[in-house]
Amino acid sequence: MRVATWNVNSVRLRAENIAAWLAERSPDVVCLQEIKCVDEAFPRETFERLGYNVAVHGQKGFNGVALLSKRPFEDVTPGLHGDDSDVQARFLEAVVSTQEGVVRIVTLYLPNGNPPHTEKYDYKIKWMDRLIRFSRERLMLEEPLVVCGDFNVIPASSDAKNPAAWVNDALFLPQTREKFRALTNLGLTDAIRAVSDSDQLFTFWDYQAGAWQRDNGIRIDHILLSPQATDRLVDAGIDKHVRGWDKPSDHVPIYVDLDIAER
């Protein structure tokens, strides 16, 4: 089973771009972020035509997450619990059944948090605390669990081309990285780091100042695996070349291959 994640920065603008990548990579499950539309405006037909079931949790204008799956969804739950006043569409959980049992999938778009020392950073940290509580609960199920998305966290200096440029940024502040470590310390494995120690593994390049041409990137999109999923990890990778396509998202897709038979 191949599970991928991609912050597409508008699913309507990128639909054909995404379809081309699907044909190339053939993922079984895809987690999308920043779809930037309401549920009714999601281009379902583009993906249903390619054999995917679609689950959407969108909102007007910005944010929004979605799931594509070749296997039908057994269960779909929008929203990260822990704050009833939070109306931002950033989290969607689903269960997919396979020949070997269920696989639980999460697509998330973690708040950016900039600028620091504001309510935006406070929202980010509280959101991460909620994600930690969610993960602790789900890990108790002892299932294959794949938590995917744009975490807006640079985990370590080796995850940025120019780490010095990020020291005062919400993506790299010590408290942000502490929360990310608290998450992985629950027993979730960073799939990309499980297969490579390279210091050039980026998933985002800014549109500005020739960041892509200079390879001035950061690694902020992640796939975290429960122990039961990590046991089945075969490979993980980053589809960097997609950033060079026409009208690209500023993020690229990443994926894992798990030794779990579909039906």
Place this chain on the structure above:
DNA sequence: ATGACTCAGGAACTGAGA
């Protein structure tokens, strides 16, 4: 030093991104 791009909404710009 600063800003540099890109997108949605809605019709000239602002907010948001990271």
